[in-house]
Amino acid sequence: MELINSKTYKNLAKSYAGECQAMVRYKFIEYGARMNKYKNIAQIIDQIVYNEFNHARMFYTFLQEASDETIDNIDIASGYPFKEKWDLQENLRLAAEDELNEATKIYEQYRETANEEGFTEIAKLYDDIIEVEKRHHSILMQLYTQMKEGTLYKKEVEVVWRCADCGYEARGKKAWTKCPLCKADQGSIILHIKDC
Secondary structure, three states: OOHHHOHHHHHHHHHHHHHHHHHHHHHHHHHHHHHOOOHHHHHHHHHHHHHHHHHHHHHHHHHHHOOOOOOOOOOOOOOOOOOOOOOHHHHHHHHHHHHHHHHHHHHHHHHHHHHHOOOHHHHHHHHHHHHHHHHHHHHHHHHHHHHHHOOOOEEEEEEEEEEOOOOOEEEEEEOOOEOOOOOOEHHHEOOOOOOO
């Protein structure tokens, strides 16, 4: 079967569109974090945005390789989430939910289709992206949970708090509100997130 005549081809187009939309939705979250002086959260989200860009790039690459001709238009019908509002904490939860849905439902189904149609390289791409999307879910949920529970800058045990701006470090259960060295806001503190 030729890729251009397959379900996998349409799934690649849907995946490309979904990654592009996720990239922009997460840019909104990054913007919200910066506006609320959560500089380190913005940096974490910016890394996820860049990951989404590269996922879109990989899907686009396979689409372009499907034909020697210019692809004028791919007609697709698919659902994409538009849940996020202008609430940083809630947007972190919603983005985590979207990442998990994409990984465990949508991309797993697309991977199965690619395997069934004999596109093992594309199935492997979905496999790899599924693992990344699961990590994104974990990171976003940790940020949401810590923000909701008030534990971004407060821990039950002593930890090392480090300023991302100047490198100043101090041990304690609670982080400073202004860096003692460079006076950066608390949002510049490197957060304790697994998988970051």
